[in-house]
Structures are given as structure tokens and as C-alpha cells.
Amino acid sequence: MGPPAFVLAALLVHCVFLASLFDIYFSSPLVHGMAPQRVPLPAPARRLVLFVADGLRADALFGLDGSGAPRAPFLRSILENNGSWGISHTRVPTESRPGHVALIAGFYEDVSAVAKGWKENPVQFDSVFNESKYTWSWGSPDILPMFAKGASGDHVYTFCYTAESEDFGAQDAAKLDSWVFDHVKDFFTSSRNNQTLYSALTEEKVVLFLHLLGIDTNGHAHRPNSREYKENIKKVDEGVKEIASMLENFYGNDGKTAFILTSDHGMTDWGSHGAGHPSETLTPLIAWGAGVNYPQRVASQFFEDSFLQGIWKYVKMGVLLFAQADIAPLMASLIGVPFPLNSVVRKEEVFKRRLEDVRQGKIRVLEKLFLQYSNLVHACFLSLQVSLCKTVINLALEGLSYYHTYDRLFLGLSIAMGFVGWTAYVILVIVKTHTNLAKAAPRHGKVGQKHALFLLSFFSTSQ
Ligand SMILES: [Zn+2]
Structure with missing residues (x-):
């Protein structure tokens, strides 16, 4: 073999090695061709408001400030008086895009996206927004377009500041969040003079999504322990309060609005994210409004994770532990749309927890399901069915994971x-x-x- 042929062979061999890496490990977890499924009950909410505070750490939100007062007083009063709180577990990479995909589409980011540019939708996937009747979203141009692009038809609308004007947050990143809150308020005010928009807003199966980038930006620039990061949490708390009361007014207190606040990922003490430290993977979740249960006071709760135990001591209420990808089916059931087609619930712990909730009627939408059937089905029979379902679900999940990875060793x-x-x-x-x-x-x-x-x-x- 002469030198040119040798170099050519070397190139070829290395190309094959590189391609094999993507072929074996970066295979898509998406399964296609499923029939849409939904909760077969009337939806408790007509509309859902999703706030995602980008880069918000759970301990920073639930914690107390120097004087012992809650850092986010409005959200604190929600979880003490009329909502539920929890911790959602994200997966690595703890980045904005995979975090939002897990939240809104219900599956963990298709890593094959890395090979195809990552920004736009390289792979078509379904989402709660796509299943909704209408979704309006406000926030960063890095996040919103991917859910609008994948949506079929014209029913997912985005309002973004331009990528360049993200610099207007350079002096004070909290302005990115004020931009969103102001635009939502203006949008609803303008709908009073726009009959088409007004009637669309009053439809059922509506989603409003507010993506708040200020906290993440402040965390990168000043670290989560800074005054800027904590002040930004206060700003978000005030903004959420204003939006919630504006919506209650707009909809005449019809009690048909469900609210969810969470974050896509947390942040380390030194202002980074992407890896798997609990400060990055444990994110806050607060839900209230239509279909969401009131808080449960509990005397004590034990967690093996010391970070989690540390958060609990600030709140001392029964906490729900979620996998991030479980929030999508939760949102879908609140407004009564089919679960996003690619959504997957993997965490057995969460499943057990959900079963507990069903048995105790903790979540109202599930409580209804329970009550509806309890007259017909004897409790023993139900529990037998529940454990059978559990086995089948676990087997299915094991099988799913097996068929996704079985040929990797060979x-x-x-x-x-x-x-x-x-x-x-x-x-x-x-x-x-x-x-x-x-x-x-x-x-x-x-x-x-x-x-x-x-x-x-x-x-x-x-x-
Ligand atoms: Zn970030």
C-alpha cells in the first residue's frame, strides 16, 4: 500500500469510527406511530399558564432571605394556602433546550439533535403546545421558535425580543422578564378591541407560556448567591402575581385557569449549568388553580439527598417529586388535550407516588376518576388492577429501554x-x-x- 492509499485508508477508518459513535450512542429515543391518548374525563381547566424561570434554583426560590422572610412572597403564599409544590428532576445535559423539550414535549432530548445543528427542530416531535387549541408564548428567540416550528398548522404563536436586543438585559437582566410581563399585559389589553383574538383567548385548551430568561442571565453574570440573582427572583414573583391577577380579571374569576411555575434547569454556586450536580438537576415546581390540589401539611419528610432535605426544611409541606418529563402529561391532563405523542414516564418512584395520590384522592382530576369508579369496582379488585398495571408499565418501560440499547455491546x-x-x-x-x-x-x-x-x-x- 503506497502512502496516498494509506492516508486515504486512515481517513476512511476514522470516519467509520466517528460515524459509529453517533450511530450507536446518539440514536433517537423517539418512537413513532402511537395512537394519541388522553385522560377520559372532563378537563378541570380551560387554560394553562406555564411560567419557566430559566436557571432558577429550587433552594433559591423556596429559601428565605437574610431577615427570614420568603424571597418570593406571592409564590410562598400559593404553596402554603392554595397550591402544590414539588421538585422536578431534570437530566443531564442541564441546558435550556433539552430542559424545555422535557417540560413541554415530555421526553428527554433527542441527542441526535447535536449532530443536526441543535437549534431548530432536526427531528419532528409532538408537544403540549402542538396538542393545544392555541398557544401564545413570550420570551427568548432561542427557545420559543422550536415549539412553533414543529407545530402542525397555525396555532402556536411566539413573541420574542430579537437576539441582538437580548443585550438590553446587559445592565439589568431582569428587564428580559419585565419585557415578557409587559407584553403579556399589553396583549390582553389589546384583545379587548380585537374580536377574533378575544374569542380565541376565551376558547378552551389554551396555553400561555412565559419564558423568563433574566434569572439565568443574572446567574451567569453574577452567580446565584448575588444580590442581582435574588432581586430577579423577587421581580419574577411580582410579575407572576400581576399576571395571575390580570388573568383572573380577564376571565371573570371563572376558576378555570391552571398555573404552573418551574425552571428548565438550576445552576451551580459558580454560575454554570450543564452537568449533574443537585443544584443543576433539582428544579422547583409550583402548581395552583383549576385541577390542582391544596397543600398538605406534613410534620416531617425524609430524603436521602441532603440538598433536597435542605430545601424541604424551608417549606415543611408535603412535596411531590417529579421527573421533568412528567410535567408535560400533567399539563395535558389539566386542559384535556392528548399527551404529547413522544412523552414518556420513566421514573418508577414518581409512578408509585402518583398511585398514592390516586388512592388518597390528592390530585383532584385523579380524585374524580377514583370516585367515578369506586362505586363500581371493589377496592380490592382496584388495588389488584393497579398493581397489575404497575407491572405492565414497568415491563413496558424496561422493554423500551432494552430495545433502544440492546445492540450497543455487540x-x-x-x-x-x-x-x-x-x-x-x-x-x-x-x-x-x-x-x-x-x-x-x-x-x-x-x-x-x-x-x-x-x-x-x-x-x-x-x-
Ligand atoms: Zn444558562
Whole structure:
């Protein structure tokens, strides 16, 4: 094999190795062709408001400030008096895009997106927004367009500041959030003079999404322990309060609005995110309004995770532990739209917790389900069915994961052996062309050198 052919072969081999990496490990978890499923009950809410405070840490939101007062007084009063709170577990990479995909589409980011540009939708996926009748969203141009682009038809609307004007948040990033709150208020005010918009807003299965980037930006610039980060949490708390009361007014206190506030990921003490530290993966969740249960006071609750235990001591109310991808089916059931087609519930712990809630009637929408059937079905029979369902679901999830990864060992071994073979070949070529070992071999006649010579002749037959 001459030098050009050798270089060409080397390039080819490395291309194959690189491609195999993507082919084996970056395969899409999306499963297509499922029939849409929904909760077969009347939806408790006509509309859902989703606030995502980008980069908001759970301990920063629930914690107290220096004087012992809650940092977010409005949200604090919600979780003490008329809502539920929880911790949603995100997965690595703790970045904005995969976090939002888990929240809104209900599955963990398709890593094949990395190979295809990441920003726009490389793979079509379904989302709660797509299943809604109308979704209006306000916030960053890095997040909103991916859900509008994937949506079928014209029913997901976005209002973004431009990427350049994100700089207007350079002096005070909280302005990014004021921009969103102001635009939502103006939008609702203007709808009073726009009959088409007004009637669309009063439809059922409506979603309003407010993406708030200020806290993340402040966290990167000043770290989560800074005055700026904490002040921004206060601003968001005030903004959420204003939006909630504006909406109650607009809809004449019809009690048909459900609210969810969460974050896409947290942030480390030094102002970064992407990895798997609890400060990055544990994000806050507060839900209130139509279909959401009132808070449960509990005397104590134990968590193995000390970070989680630390958060609980600030609130001392029964906490719900969620996987981030569970929030999408929760939102879908609140407004009565089918679960996003690609959504997946994997965490057995959460499933158990949900079953507990169903049994105790903790979540009102599920409580109704329970009451509806309790007259017909004996409690024992129900619990037998529940445990059967549980087994089937766990088996299905195991199977799903198995079929997503079953050939990885075989393919990985093949690639590893190919790599070892290629390395051996390269070493032999170097030995042959850059040393006189091959020529020296017959003279000394040592066994090892004879072997080397045999291998050399084997590999260089093509010459
Ligand atoms: Zn960030």
C-alpha cells in the first residue's frame, strides 16, 4: 500500500469510527406511530399558564432571605394556602433546550439533535403546545421558535425580543422578564378591541407560556448567591402575581385557569449549568388553580439527598417529586388535550407516588376518576388492577429501554476490535518503514522477531 492509499485508508477508518459513535450512542429515543391518548374525563381547566424561570434554583426560590422572610412572597403564599409544590428532576445535559423539550414535549432530548445543528427542530416531535387549541408564548428567540416550528398548522404563536436586543438585559437582566410581563399585559389589553383574538383567548385548551430568561442571565453574570440573582427572583414573583391577577380579571374569576411555575434547569454556586450536580438537576415546581390540589401539611419528610432535605426544611409541606418529563402529561391532563405523542414516564418512584395520590384522592382530576369508579369496582379488585398495571408499565418501560440499547455491546465490541486491529496495523507499518527491525530479524533469528516478521508479511501482502 503506497502512502496516498494509506492516508486515504486512515481517513476512511476514522470516519467509520466517528460515524459509529453517533450511530450507536446518539440514536433517537423517539418512537413513532402511537395512537394519541388522553385522560377520559372532563378537563378541570380551560387554560394553562406555564411560567419557566430559566436557571432558577429550587433552594433559591423556596429559601428565605437574610431577615427570614420568603424571597418570593406571592409564590410562598400559593404553596402554603392554595397550591402544590414539588421538585422536578431534570437530566443531564442541564441546558435550556433539552430542559424545555422535557417540560413541554415530555421526553428527554433527542441527542441526535447535536449532530443536526441543535437549534431548530432536526427531528419532528409532538408537544403540549402542538396538542393545544392555541398557544401564545413570550420570551427568548432561542427557545420559543422550536415549539412553533414543529407545530402542525397555525396555532402556536411566539413573541420574542430579537437576539441582538437580548443585550438590553446587559445592565439589568431582569428587564428580559419585565419585557415578557409587559407584553403579556399589553396583549390582553389589546384583545379587548380585537374580536377574533378575544374569542380565541376565551376558547378552551389554551396555553400561555412565559419564558423568563433574566434569572439565568443574572446567574451567569453574577452567580446565584448575588444580590442581582435574588432581586430577579423577587421581580419574577411580582410579575407572576400581576399576571395571575390580570388573568383572573380577564376571565371573570371563572376558576378555570391552571398555573404552573418551574425552571428548565438550576445552576451551580459558580454560575454554570450543564452537568449533574443537585443544584443543576433539582428544579422547583409550583402548581395552583383549576385541577390542582391544596397543600398538605406534613410534620416531617425524609430524603436521602441532603440538598433536597435542605430545601424541604424551608417549606415543611408535603412535596411531590417529579421527573421533568412528567410535567408535560400533567399539563395535558389539566386542559384535556392528548399527551404529547413522544412523552414518556420513566421514573418508577414518581409512578408509585402518583398511585398514592390516586388512592388518597390528592390530585383532584385523579380524585374524580377514583370516585367515578369506586362505586363500581371493589377496592380490592382496584388495588389488584393497579398493581397489575404497575407491572405492565414497568415491563413496558424496561422493554423500551432494552430495545433502544440492546445492540450497543455487540456494536461497541466490534468497533473496539476494529480499532485495535487498525492500531496494530499502523504500528506494524511504522515498524516496517521507520526501523530496521524487519531486516534485522532473520540474522538474529529470535522467536519474537520471527513472529513480527510473519505478521508484517501478512499485513503487507497488498504491496
Ligand atoms: Zn444558562
